[in-house]
Amino acid sequence: MVRALTGCLLALALTFWAPASAEPAKSLLRVETRYLNAPGRAEYPEAKALVLVDEIGFELQADGSTLFREHDVIKLLSQDGVEEHGELVRVYRRGDERIDVHQARTIRADGTIVEVPKENVEDVPLVPESEHYKDYRKLTIRFPEAAPDHLVEFRLETHKGAAPDRAWWATTYVQNPDPMLSSTFDVRLPGGTELHWRAPGVARSRPQKSQQEGRDVYYWDTGSEPAMEMEPSMPAVLDVLHRIDVSSFSSWEELGQWFLEGWRATVRPNQRVSLKAAGLLPVGVGAREKAQALLAWIGTEKDVVDLFVQEYRPEEPWKLLDEEVLSSLDAAGLAASLLEFAGFEVVPALAFSSQSGTVAQDLPRPSRVQRVLLRVRDTSTQQVWWVDPEHPGELLDYPPSGFQGSGALLLASEKPIMIDLPIAPPDINRQELRVESRVDRTGRAEVGLSLTQFGGSGVLWREAARELFAARRELREQTLDRLFGRMAATFSPRARVHERYFALDPEPGEPFEMAATFIIPGFATMEAEQFELPLPAQYNDRLMELVQEQGSREFPAHLDHPFRDETQIHVVLPAGTEVVSLPPSAEVENDVASFFSTVRHEGDEVWYYSRLVLKKPWISLDEYPKLLDVARQVSTAQQEGLVYKLSPEAEESGTEGIEGDGDVEE
Incomplete structure (x- = not known):
């Protein structure tokens, strides 16, 4: 799958940049014939680009770490296609992830290869003003001479440390807003590892299974896919694109319990958080005014940013009190900790961008979660409010715009339950x-x-x-x-x-x-x-x-x-x-x-x-x-x-x- 569409779904890291040193910057070596003879604007007049090759692989290691392989070849058909695919962008967390760039090059229409020079690679802090998020970085690779009728090609291998409890999941999108001519996906697991998978929208949905060197190998060859036809006011594109999901989770309840364990382990009002909350709480006011005072401090003093990486464990809130920048999940954890000190019941809700009936049919995986919202209850009156951590300065009577009527996994104390979020009257x-x-x-x-x-x-x-x-x-x-x-x-x-x-x-x-x-x-x-x-x-x-x-x-x-x-x-x-x-x-x-x-x-x-x-x-x-x-x-x-x-x-x-x-x- 072209990562320009799904970079926020998989965090990647860069350890070294190694362009092929045996070739000059502009090699006269010819490329494979199938690339040169690929169809173009005559066959696809409406397309911006063609994904000629999309080869994706996922490997689970015995220690729970993972390897994600990508090989993509994209033919650019228009200037819009150049703007969309002329750069390869990744956001990653240094220390937890590593990416090996094995290939990144432009292929001219005549077959001439132009390797990406080192000066076209930029690796900078995503939030330069933040000490806490200093390991979050943005990697940009700019393909030289990207132009209509030229091709861009890259091969990446991403190594990622084990997730908590050795949970794992991966997704490849076999459909794109651009036509895809060939897409494959292979999954390699330690022998006997249980695989849960779904392939919504995929015609060739059942994988071929084999064993290689004591590992179970699952292979999908989905062939070609037409471009996604966009519709006004359609659901989130990533929810409806044809894809293959694999995961260690067998149910949404299991995933909810897994998330809740990490939440409870870190989100609690310790002494520093309690002192901060006590100093913010007004005297002689109602419950709503108290909650709003705590949230107003976050909304005024903190800048919530999208880190474009998967987050499933919030930082301990006391470490965030002096931070000027917060991720959405950390903002949720800090708000919950302050509100709990003030006596409110706070329940995290894993919110989705689809209705609960649709989500229930999908494979449980953390990357399906769109945002972590907070349901806040005044225990004396049972009044319920909502907090959107991406806009934490306000206590809401209903869930935020974009999520009303959509599904959410409510992580209540008894057990996680799937609900459709409340809808406000017009x-x-x-x-x-x-x-x-x-x-x-x-x-x-x-x-x-x-x-x-x-x-x-x-x-x-x-x-x-x-x-x-x-x-x-x-x-x-x-x-x-x-x-x-x-x-x-x-x-x-x-x-x-x-x-x-x-x-x-x-x-x-x-x-x-x-x-x-x-x-x-x-x-x-x-x-x-x-x-x-x-x-x-x-x-x-x-x-x-x-x-x-x-x-x-x-x-x-x-x-x-x-x-x-x-x-x-x-x-x-x-x-x-x-x-x-x-x-x-x-x-x-x-x-x-x-x-x-x-x-x-x-x-x-x-x-x-x-x-x-x-x-x-x-x-x-x-x-x-x-x-x-x-x-x-x-x-x-x-x-x-x-x-x-x-x-x-x-x-x-x-x-x-x-x-x-x-x-x-x-």
């Missing part, structure tokens, strides 16, 4: 857009809008606002200039920002607000003595993408969470305007989604209101037509504008624009 995650628009006789408009985000819809905005608040004033102003400038550009390249407001340092859980006034020349466009004015309603982009989809659908649709988007627009037209046509009203509702819009005008004023509601985050194939019906209604409303024409009296009275506004240079 009103919790709502967005309210208010627009006031005043148009002059030339079609120029002054548009004032305010946007308020509630619940999960506002988490990322609140986090970004707090980061901006802590940043230097110059950087903050530059960032806000770019943000509002992009907003203005969605109206017109000539639009400019007149005023702006962005709520800095918002309180956790509070609605997030931003507002702006834009001056937009030519916002109403004239044709055949009539003006057409767009109504700047805002609808969910991912929902709108569904309308563009062609053909049948293979996968269910997945959106982040249920939501309610409301838009209110008030337009003041030039005096004496004659309204020719209004956008049509609409009303459609089913058990998946609903949309309502209405418009009215009186004199020179127009009022528009719309409400879009998504009722569930996961929509099955059977339910999908209902979602598509609502999306089409929204799309129709979005395309229809307000048409009006000026009265003769208004036309004769002058053409001056909105006061105080000069034209804007393009």
Whole structure:
């Protein structure tokens, strides 16, 4: 499998770089004929690249350590393919892993070999400012002369130390967003070792078994696979790609117990953690305020980063108190330790990016876990909250966006249980857009809008606002200039920002607000003595993408969470305007989604209101037509504008624009 897609699934390490020293940098040796005669753009006009060879091997040693072998040959077909495969990137943890690079080269279309020079290899700390994560490093290999019709080839062997309790697992993806022409996978285990495997989507799913030198060998030759057909709002790509999984775990309960043993061994409030928590806890407040105070400290003082490696054992929390940077799992462990000191019941939940029914059919393996969430309970009132360690500054009433309705392995005290995470009502995650628009006789408009985000819809905005608040004033102003400038550009390249407001340092859980006034020349466009004015309603982009989809659908649709988007627009037209046509009203509702819009005008004023509601985050194939019906209604409303024409009296009275506004240079 091409590691550009799955680098976060397998941590790799580099011990030495050994390009072939017997050959000059540009060798005239010819490559195998099958590479030179491989199909190309004529046979695959839509593809960015072709995976010609994908040979993957996995070996389990008697001491529990593992060896992972890769050999890939990729033909580049377009500049997009060059950008995607022209670099080989790995993130690894030095000391626990070692990778031997046996080959890395570019093969020109004429067969000339160009070895990767040493200066094209970069091995740098992933988090240079962190002492605790100093062994996490990023390795980049840049293939020289990568270009359309050229090939890149690499051979790697990765050695990894034994996991706790000598657990092991591995995955190879035999499907790719690019076509794969040949893919094989061999697994070598000490004789008599029990193998658990699954091959979802693989036609040739059963392996050939043999014995070699006292080892059990399993071999899959899956042949060719067409490119993955991407769909709007589809489940996570790595969840649906055809693949082969192998593992030592026989059940999800077994995996949960294995994870829980390591969690309990390290996540506990020792003296240092207890002292820290005691100093953070406010006096005379309720349980929610106490929990929020502890989390606010993590959210303010710590930067949570994605280390792109498998983590299954958190660090002892007391070692992290002075760290400025934390991994997601370590942030979860630190938060749990502080909350447990304060008397809360904290249960880790191994969250997945698929529903529980899908996960239950998959082979248990730690790499299937997307994130470790925390379920927090106030033992006196039984009130339950959730903590997302990647955004630890807020105590959530429901699981974070992207995980509502998805499966999770809840590591309760009795035994791990598979559940679907709770789903918030649409009103919790709502967005309210208010627009006031005043148009002059030339079609120029002054548009004032305010946007308020509630619940999960506002988490990322609140986090970004707090980061901006802590940043230097110059950087903050530059960032806000770019943000509002992009907003203005969605109206017109000539639009400019007149005023702006962005709520800095918002309180956790509070609605997030931003507002702006834009001056937009030519916002109403004239044709055949009539003006057409767009109504700047805002609808969910991912929902709108569904309308563009062609053909049948293979996968269910997945959106982040249920939501309610409301838009209110008030337009003041030039005096004496004659309204020719209004956008049509609409009303459609089913058990998946609903949309309502209405418009009215009186004199020179127009009022528009719309409400879009998504009722569930996961929509099955059977339910999908209902979602598509609502999306089409929204799309129709979005395309229809307000048409009006000026009265003769208004036309004769002058053409001056909105006061105080000069034209804007393009």
